[in-house]
Amino acid sequence: MAEERRFRSASGAPIALRRRQHSASCRELAVRGPRLQLRSLSAATSAVWLAAYGLFALSENSMVLSAAIFITLIGLIIYLHFVKIDQESLLVIGSLGIQVTSSYASGKESTTFIEMGQVKDVVINEAIHMQKVIYYLCILLQDPDDPQGVSEVVPLFQSSKPRLDCLIEVYKSCQEILGQRKTAPQSS
Amino acid sequence: MVLKVFFPSCCSSADSGILIGRWISEQNSAVILAVVHFPFIPVQVKQYLGEVQRVTKVSVSVLGSWSNSKQEKEESLSEFLEDLGTIFCHEPWIQISKEGDSKFWSCSTLQKHSKNPQEEEIILVYYDQHKVMLSHLHPPLDTAGQRAEDASKLSAIFDTVARSRVLFMTDRYDEGPIKLTHWQSDGVEASIIVELMKQASVPACMLLTFLLSLLSGICRSRVLKFWPLSFLWSKLSTCEQLGHRLQHLQIISSNKKAQNQNQLMRKANIFVSLLIDVALGILLMSWLYRKNRIGHLADTLIPVADHVAEELQDLLQWLMGAPAGLKMNRALDQVLGRFFLYHIHLWISYIHLLSPFIEMILWYVGLSACLGLTVALCILSDIIALLTFHIYCFYVYGARLYCLKIYGLSSLWRLFRGKKWNVLRQRVDSCSYDLDQLFIGTLLFTILLFLLPTTALYYLVFTLLRLLVVIVQGLIHLLVDMIDSLPLYSLILRLCRSYRLAAGVKFRVLEQQDGKPLRLLMQINPLSYGGVVQTYRLPTYSCYPRDSWASLCKKLFLGELIYPWKHKGEKQN
DSSP states (O other): OEEEEEEEBTTSOEEEEEEEEEETTEEEEEEEOOOOOHHHHHHHHHHHHHHHHHHHHHHOOTHHHHHHHHHHHHHHHHIIIIIOEEEEEEEEETTTEEEEEEEETTSOEEEEEEEGGGEEEEEEEEEEETTEEEEEEEEEEEOSSOTTOEEEEEEOOTTTOBOHHHHHHHHHHHHHHHHHHHHSOOOO | OOEEEEEEGGGGGOOSEEEEEEEETTTTEEEEEEEEESSOOHHHHHHHHHHHHHHHOOOEEEEEEEEEESSSOOHHHHHHHHHHHHHSOOSSEEEEEEETTOSOOEEEEEOSSOSOOSOOOEEEEEEOHHHHHHOEEOOOTTOOGGGHHHHOHHHHHHHHHHHTGGGGGOOTTSOSSOOEESTTTTOOOOOHHHHHHHHHHHHHHHHHHHHHHHHHHHHTSGGGGSHHHHHHHHHOHHHHHHHHHHHHHHHHHOOSOOOSHHHHHHHHHHHHHHHHHHHHHHHHHHHHHGGGHHHHHHHHHHHHHHHHHHHHHHHHHHHHSOGGGOOOOHHHHHHHHHHHHHHHHHHHHHHHHHHHHHHHHHHHHHHGGGGOHHHHHHHHHHHHHHHTHHHHHHHHHHHHHHHHHHHHHHHHHHHHTTEEEETTTTEEEEOOOOHHHHHHHHHHHHHHHHHHHHHHHHHHHHHHHHHHHHHHHHHHHHHHHHHHHOOHHHHHHHHHOGGGEEEEEEEEEOOOOTTSOEEEEEEEEEOOHHHHHHHHOOOOSEESOOSOHHHHHHHHHHTOOOOOSEETTSOOO
16 A cells, blocks of 8 residues: 655755555655756756857857757766656565665666665664754664674665654654564574 | 565476475575476485585475466365475475466465464565576675675575576486476576687697796896896886786686686686787777878977977076076076086987987887787887986986985074984984084075075976976876776676676565565666776786875975885885
8 A cells, every 4th residue: 555745855845755565564665856847957958058159159169059068968967867866765674674775867776775684773863964953864784793883874865855754754664664573583 | 473485587487396495594584496396206306405405515405385277276286285295394384376377376384393373474585596696796895704604694595596506407308307497497508609718718728828938937037137127127117017917817827717706707807908908909000000100100209309308498598597587596507507408418419319210119119019008008108208318317416406405404504503413312402513613504504595596496397397297107107007907897797797796686576465475576786887896906016106295295395306106016215
């Protein structure tokens, strides 16, 4: 079953959280950010071409115009493929692990899978960013040498930056599944 | 506890039978390797599994039953399959059944001696057997060796499939008592080209080893070790590069088989890198010798050298006048200027002496570009070094003079203040000087101080020229290093067969149906290109600027000679 709710990100942009429960121990939580707007794209393209036309009028060299077109195309491709993240999702499979996926606007998906044995806990942390205090959700990885220690902190939802209310929903869903591994009897 | 069943996607359409694989009890997961079909004799199956276990050291056993009924579910078959559970006793006995063409299978376990009778959840994970078998898992770089056993549960699964290669060698055309279904059961795959290359490589390696031993014998002979020649070899970067390539050839032509994945990839990388290098070198050579471009190059070399010398003469005339409006000490200025002008005059005479032979020398030296593009670039760097040898000489003279002056000034400054450098204690101590010592010292100090701007200016100008040449040579060496150390075979493998270099796995949730187990698809997450380059980089012989910026500036200020690009193995001075 799937449900979708609207929230706001730390900078005020509207985001949507979609929760799906695939089975008793498997949940998927996806945060979708705002899509690329046509007006910001047209504004950027027009600005670049106006500047190029101005340079052409000054220097009478037509290479400037072709260079501007080339730069715009390459810049757009790089932005869509490497920078603009459309959706960030978290797939929690009890007893297997946690999978973090970022989908870019060009369709590329970059995935990381963390095994359950390495996950110590999922917590909400505070961070001071410039003049603001923001909350972020992160996965704490177990240090193999020290049972109480934390070897690494993996922050989640870094590009959509949801606010605390959205993070609490995600946190509760994750903890339900993580709590199951403590209550399940260990096999010898 | 949740039971995880790893099922190969190639067995989805197999006929009914029993499942064989490995049971990993610590993780409560079953890795299914193949399906054994009816009819079979249980004793023969157990014998076969025992043999496989002995060869592969993987504890393969019968894990459960698989029923693929094209028509309605048969009751008698399900009872028969349950009875099989008593023959091949395995705890827990997994029963998977597929009806018709349905995607949703039903999966159940039979536990006879279970402590907790509750129904446990089952997760069905599909995996591509061929890809998982060939894949090599790369753990993150910060895990140490001893943590590898308990770190990754997934590596146990990859390991199991990879080591069971012998199980996949029998296909359905073999006449044997056991009929299996796995990824190769439709026919064992092999490539004629690979087999031919394997056969041809043995005599080729032996020939190469013989030639290399001859070559290294010649290189090590006493004739080449006499002082002027050995000094020359150590200074020319072409010889370093040739020695490096010789080492690479020795690695490839050794007859020891590669022990593990890393060594195999290293050999393959060196081989492909050498091949591409030689191909690019031959391309360059054919371009140079077509339309006699090398003749044109030789013709322009002398005028370029003359032009550089003329520019230097103009520069010195400018320094001897009033450079940038600064007032120099006339006498010292004239002495230094005339000294350097005479050097340039000598240099131009030598170049003109050599000019009839330049074309022939260049023609023969250009032939050595067929040894590789890196060798051609090193030759270019050496030619630049030889042509700008006079700039190097001027830099050394200017630096030594400036260095002497700075040390003299600092020592006399201490005398001026009544202090002395204590060599024994390595510190500055106060000292009472005689009057005549003080008088001479102060006089010398004043002379050196007022002559400082002239020497400093000459030093500055020649150091800048030298740094320019060093930067150009450094860029060429950077390019050579990049070509040397780039793991081309690994990059091509990542491009074409990305499942062979795995950074991890990724799971995709397939369509679900209530009441049926959770269905996941396990795919291989390939290593990023940056990760590939970092893991499989070939080691090179040079180390990058060994001085930090701070120590470089300090050396420049004091007038010590700088050699920013150093090779490993050279003595540190």
